[in-house]
Amino acid sequence: MQFMKFLIFNYFLIFLANVCIAQDQRLFEINEVVIRDKTLVKIIDDFSEEKMISDSLYRSGLGYLIISGVNLTKDAPEGSRQSFYLNIDYFDFDGGSKLPISYGYTSKGRPILIYTSNISEVDTLNRYKDSNNFKKVVEPYLPPIIEISDLMDPNKKVKARASYRIQMHGGLYLFKMVDNTYKAIKPVYIFKK
Amino acid sequence: MSKYASLKTGLNSCLTLKSNLKGNLWIFLITVVSLFFNSCKEEIYNNKDVMIYSGKDKVLLSAISSLNGSSFLVHREQTDGHNVYDWDKALYKSNFGDKTTIQVIVPRFEVNNSIDSYLIVDLDKRLAAENIEIISAVNKLSKTYTDHFASAGYKISRNSVIEEKNEQLHDKVSKKEMLISNHVKRGDYLKARKVDRKTSTSARGQNTCYYSLSGSYMWEANIGACQGMGWTTTDQIQNIFLPTLANFLPDGATVYYNNIFIFIEADNLSEGVVYSAVSSALQLMQQTNSNCITSIHLININISGSCNSSGGGSGGGGSSGFENVEATMPFWAYLGSKPLYEYSDKCAGLNNIWNDFPDNEVFGYVTQDYKLIVTDVVTISGGAVSGLYNHDGVLYYPFSDVNGPPTENYAGMVHAAGKYFIPVRASVHTHTPSRSDGTDGVTNFMVSSDDNALALAYPTIKHFVIGNGAIGSYLPQYGPVYSSAYNVEATGNLLATCYVIY
Numbered sequence: 001m002q003f004m005k006f007l008i009f010n011y012f013l014i015f016l017a018n019v020c021i022a023q024d025q026r027l028f029e030i031n032e033v034v035i036r037d038k039t040l041v042k043i044i045d046d047f048s049e050e051k052m053i054s055d056s057l058y059r060s061g062l063g064y065l066i067i068s069g070v071n072l073t074k075d076a077p078e079g080s081r082q083s084f085y086l087n088i089d090y091f092d093f094d095g096g097s098k099l100p101i102s103y104g105y106t107s108k109g110r111p112i113l114i115y116t117s118n119i120s121e122v123d124t125l126n127r128y129k130d131s132n133n134f135k136k137v138v139e140p141y142l143p144p145i146i147e148i149s150d151l152m153d154p155n156k157k158v159k160a161r162a163s164y165r166i167q168m169h170g171g172l173y174l175f176k177m178v179d180n181t182y183k184a185i186k187p188v189y190i191f192k193k
Numbered sequence: 194m195s196k197y198a199s200l201k202t203g204l205n206s207c208l209t210l211k212s213n214l215k216g217n218l219w220i221f222l223i224t225v226v227s228l229f230f231n232s233c234k235e236e237i238y239n240n241k242d243v244m245i246y247s248g249k250d251k252v253l254l255s256a257i258s259s260l261n262g263s264s265f266l267v268h269r270e271q272t273d274g275h276n277v278y279d280w281d282k283a284l285y286k287s288n289f290g291d292k293t294t295i296q297v298i299v300p301r302f303e304v305n306n307s308i309d310s311y312l313i314v315d316l317d318k319r320l321a322a323e324n325i326e327i328i329s330a331v332n333k334l335s336k337t338y339t340d341h342f343a344s345a346g347y348k349i350s351r352n353s354v355i356e357e358k359n360e361q362l363h364d365k366v367s368k369k370e371m372l373i374s375n376h377v378k379r380g381d382y383l384k385a386r387k388v389d390r391k392t393s394t395s396a397r398g399q400n401t402c403y404y405s406l407s408g409s410y411m412w413e414a415n416i417g418a419c420q421g422m423g424w425t426t427t428d429q430i431q432n433i434f435l436p437t438l439a440n441f442l443p444d445g446a447t448v449y450y451n452n453i454f455i456f457i458e459a460d461n462l463s464e465g466v467v468y469s470a471v472s473s474a475l476q477l478m479q480q481t482n483s484n485c486i487t488s489i490h491l492i493n494i495n496i497s498g499s500c501n502s503s504g505g506g507s508g509g510g511g512s513s514g515f516e517n518v519e520a521t522m523p524f525w526a527y528l529g530s531k532p533l534y535e536y537s538d539k540c541a542g543l544n545n546i547w548n549d550f551p552d553n554e555v556f557g558y559v560t561q562d563y564k565l566i567v568t569d570v571v572t573i574s575g576g577a578v579s580g581l582y583n584h585d586g587v588l589y590y591p592f593s594d595v596n597g598p599p600t601e602n603y604a605g606m607v608h609a610a611g612k613y614f615i616p617v618r619a620s621v622h623t624h625t626p627s628r629s630d631g632t633d634g635v636t637n638f639m640v641s642s643d644d645n646a647l648a649l650a651y652p653t654i655k656h657f658v659i660g661n662g663a664i665g666s667y668l669p670q671y672g673p674v675y676s677s678a679y680n681v682e683a684t685g686n687l688l689a690t691c692y693v694i695y
Binding site for chain 2: 054055057063066068070071073085087089090091095098148149150151152154160161163164165166167168169170171186
């Protein structure tokens with residue numbers, strides 16, 4: 001009987017440990033991170049600064065940066081071992097759009113959304129168990145939410161964005177070379193099968 | 194012996210069980226405690242030091258700017274000889290290393306030297322510990338400004354409230370400040386910041402409050418046309434902008450137009466345009482780009498008026514006055530642009546956007562009834578284009594009705610909430626570089642990240658690209674991009690192949 005209790009207790013502990021692990025995984029969902037790769041950080045900062053000059057919408061305070069993973073193609077520079085795509089964007093996350101893996105900030109405070117696990121050298125500043133915190137971070141950089149009459153029922157009020165904007169082109173392809181340097185290419189489209 | 198042995202074994206197992214239990218209990222307790230700490234781990238980030246100073250103090254300005262190499266404030270010499278602070282570059286949140294955040298807000302006031310500029314530095318304490326140098330520098334600056342303002346009769350509080358020595362005014366002022374700041378927070382499109390100041394000899398009365406409403410991207414309209422059709426900017430500003438502004442202002446307010454700072458986003462590098470006038474007539478002071486104007490960003494306006502909550506006296510409902518600045522923001526209802534071009538003949542339209550814009554990328558949508566609306570013309574190096582509003586799974590192109598209805602009639606179009614909503618079935622944009630790079634811009638090319646992002650944003654409609662003698666389509670990819678190439682829908686003359694876009 002005693003032994004049975006012991007077994008049940010152990011099972012309970014195993015169950016609890018599983019719950020802990022599961023919760024821990026959820027805690028890592030969209031973390032605030034700092035990219036450790038200083039060269040990459042500088043490239044991102046410079047890119048953001050360039051957009052501050054060349055893009056009035058971005059300069060006016062809207063928009064965030066995105067960095068995503070890109071498959072290497074045969075057109076990639078020789079010696080590339082990883083490739084990324086860097087750009088700005090304005091799209092909202094209201095409709096359950098693709099959420100990033102993590103996010104950080106440029107040195108001037110613009111959010112940078114990280115969509116690739118290839119940037120593994122990061123320091124996690126904060127762990128958030130759901131996407132709400134992330135959405136709060138991005139919200140100031142999105143067109144504001146307004147209340148409008150429903151399209152079909154004027155008496156009903158619905159939430160909408162004051163404007164919907166999406167960035168088309170103008171990004172930067174980054175290739176991390178075997179010697180850890182970067183090559184940046186800025187075309188609209190260049191890569192073939 | 195065997196009895197003794199079995200007794201010993203029993204005792205041993207009992208002891209083991211006990212110690213196991215004890216050990217497990219500790220593990221259990223540790224797990225519970227660590228879980229508790231994990232879930233409660235929350236850092237407080239909002240301790241802030243605030244300092245305020247006059248923007249005219251160039252010494253401090255340069256001292257702030259020199260902090261860790263970050264420049265907060267950019268002076269720009271306007272053609273009329275005034276120094277105007279470049280607002281949009283002034284609102285920065287800067288990280289020092291990765292541990293200190295400083296936020297600078299500099300409303301732009303240089304109106305006959307009548308209103309002090311001020312600057313607020315928020316020093317985020319969470320990051321303070323590892324940046325002693327920055328902290329001491331900022332503290333030093335803070336002291337300088339405390340002294341500066343003290344000599345001018347101001348007190349500095351730690352909560353960004355400007356306290357004036359006139360206590361009566363201060364009471365009213367701080368209430369308004371609170372009210373506004375409660376509703377208009379950093380990052381909102383419209384920021385309301387009040388600069389209060391006694392006007393001892395003003396004809397407008399004893400207590401005049403000055404407000405700076407700073408925002409961006411408040412209003413968007415196509416106010417000009419591409420391809421050398423010229424401006425009608427001033428007319429459009431008078432006809433559209435001012436009535437819109439009138440809707441927004443509190444009763445009895447006076448707007449100083451010489452503080453309206455408008456960005457006009459054009460097809461190339463966007464430039465600021467300052468409108469300046471003595472009173473109500475707007476004059477274009479600087480015109481830097483005359484092509485393809487797509488939107489206006491209102492950056493900053495100043496308003497003055499009675500500090501009294503009853504406003505101009507004829508309000509009736511007690512709802513006039515500056516308290517309601519934050520409540521009168523239906524400004525946003527005017528956002529959205531009428532399509533630049535509309536084509537009932539889709540093929541003619543597709544042909545036009547390919548032939549007429551050899552140096553631009555053109556973006557638009559095919560409507561539900563197979564017409565074409567062109568919404569954006571951006572440079573080869575890209576730009577923001579107009580997105581869609583999702584209502585019950587139908588994607589609509591929304592735009593303000595300020596400029597009137599669209600030229601064409603569209604099946605399923607809705608006019609509601611001050612906007613028109615045109616239902617669309619596909620996006621289309623040009624791959625202009627293929628005109629000269631020896632490719633068709635489609636065949637064998639992998640779907641680019643941006644094109645994929647568009648498809649991810651609107652996966653329920655089709656997406657097409659027009660290249661040089663080729664039309665491609667693509668679907669959203671959910672992994673790393675460059676997994677698949679554009680589907681080549683057709684090759685050959687666009688007029689003959691355009692039917693594949695629908």
